[in-house]
Amino acid sequence: MPRITLVPTGQSFTSAACEPVLTAALRAGLNLPHSCKGGHCASCRARILTGDVEYPEGRLPAGITAAEAEGRYALLCQAYALEDVTVETREIRPAPEVEVRNLPCRIERMERLADDVMAVFLKLPAVEDLRFRAGQYVDFILPGGRRRSFSIASAPADGRVLAVHVRRASEHGFTGQLFDTMRAGSLLRIEGPLGQFWFRAESPRPALMIGGGTGxxxxRSMLRQLLTVGDRRPIELYWGARTSYDLYEHTWLSNVAVVRPGFEYRPVLSEPAREDFPWTGRAGFVHAAVLRDHAGDLEGFDVYASGPPAMIEAIRHEFVAQGLPREQLFFDSFDYAPDTLAAMRHDRRNAY
Ligand SMILES: Cc1cc2nc3c(=O)[nH]c(=O)nc-3n(C[C@H](O)[C@H](O)[C@H](O)COP(=O)(O)OP(=O)(O)OC[C@H]3O[C@@H](n4cnc5c(N)ncnc54)[C@H](O)[C@@H]3O)c2cc1C
Known part of the structure; x- marks a missing residue:
């Protein structure tokens, strides 16, 4: 079994054959930087100092270029070690009050927010508590240990009922079943809080928030938390959706923009429908709208982006090219689950 050693901390662990380095690290209790776990978002990019890694089918994942791979960078969520390796990366220590838990929960209620979006309110056991930072996500644990990730839409201050906003992504997968068969009272198991996408309240900079769909x-969790604690920093929230029907909290956000000084809400529609007109807001891709407004001043902001992988990739490349310092960009890429990606790879292979 290959041994993986982290530099500079010297922490080490072993991985099973063809097991991604990140999976082995998480199993060993080391929370290395990561987000999508699907090879897209590049949050887990790290430099391989010694030894060799390989990818499933020998193919580079979408989130890394050939030049980066030649420079010995690798995406740890996909790369597996062929021999003992040393990797330059650091464990992200969660805040002392945040502990990852594996808990049963019950659906308290469900509320249809849009045609293909459901708010699901999860009630935790009375004696249990899930402390999290606004912006983090939970995994639903499915039979066979499969996982489906969903961001927490409620704020830490909102209490013991957690809300998630689920877009129906599949007909028969988890989200399809949730829409068709789950009801108030259904039992589920979650693990969390997970991820490093949370609001950096200690930063002095104003925030640009960019959400695509249920991103x-x-x-929302960050915003509700900031409202609760009375944070006054300037915040601009850009919400990209296809049509105005998908802006399922448009009224609430418009009201917040009226009552909370320094908060701007900018909806952006990519496919305004006939019924949307006259649409007086913005049209096109949400990241492009932000760039039009802020091309010259991005370095003065912290950027928080979440949603479809294509949106996140565009932001990672174009915003940094336009002067946003990498360390001021925080994101969660809403990617396919690892077992779905593996099944898609398998189908592709069998199609040839
Ligand atoms: C960190 C993180 C946070 C997330 N937070 C949210 C959230 O708050 N709300 C939310 O709605 N989603 C979120 N997602 C995406 C969500 O996890 C997937 O949509 C979900 O795993 C789909 O599960 P499924 O079993 O229904 O589909 P699967 O059975 O996994 O897939 C079946 C088919 O559905 C389609 N599909 C599956 N996943 C996606 C996808 N991500 N994008 C496009 N098509 C897909 C594909 O056609 C696929 O072949 C998040 C993802 C990550 C990684």
């Missing part, structure tokens, strides 16, 4: 959910 609004973790930003």
């Amino acid at each position: 609004y959910a973790p930003l």
Whole structure:
């Protein structure tokens, strides 16, 4: 079994054959930087100092370029060690009050927010508590240990009932079943809080928040938390959706923009429908709208982005090219689950 050693901390662990380095690290209790776990978002990019890694089918994942791979960078959520390796990366220590828990929960209620979006309110056991930072996500644990990730849409201050906003992504997968068969009272198991996408309250900079579709959910949690604690920093929230029907909290956000000084709400529609007109807001891709407004001043902001992988990739490349310092960009990429990606790879292979 290959041994993986982290530099500079010297922490080490072993991985099973063809097991991604990140999976082995998480199993060993080391929380290395990561987000999508699907090879897209590049949050887990790290430099391989010695030894060699490989990817499933020998193919580079979408989130890394050939030049980066040649420079010995690797995406740890996909790469597996062929021999003992040393990797330059650091464990992210969660705040002392945040502990990852594996808990049963019950659906308290469900509320249809849009045609394909459901708010699901999860009630935890009375004696249990899930402390999290606004912006983090939970995994639903399915039979066979499969996982489906969903951001927490409620704020830490909202109490013991957690809300998630679920877009129906599949017909028969977890989200399809949730829409068709689950009801108030259904039992589920979650693990969390997970991820490093949380609001950096200690930063002095104003925040640009960019959500695509249900990517609004973790930003909602951050916003609600900031409202609760009376934070006054300037915040601009851009919410991208296809049509105005998908802006399922448009009224609440418009009201917040009226009553909370320094908060701007900018909805952006990519496919305004006939019924949307006259649409007086913005149209096009949400990240493009932000760039039009802030091309010259991005370095003065912290950027929080969550939603579809394509949106996150565009932001990672274009915003940094336009002067946003990498360390001021925080994001969660709403990617396919690891077992779904593996099944898609398998199908592709069998199609040839
Ligand atoms: C960190 C993180 C946070 C997330 N937070 C949220 C959230 O708050 N709300 C939310 O709605 N989603 C969120 N997602 C995405 C969500 O996890 C997937 O949509 C979900 O795993 C789909 O599960 P499924 O079993 O229904 O589909 P699967 O059975 O896994 O897939 C079946 C088919 O559905 C489609 N599909 C599956 N996943 C996606 C996807 N991500 N994008 C496009 N098509 C897909 C594909 O056609 C796929 O072949 C998040 C993802 C990550 C990684």
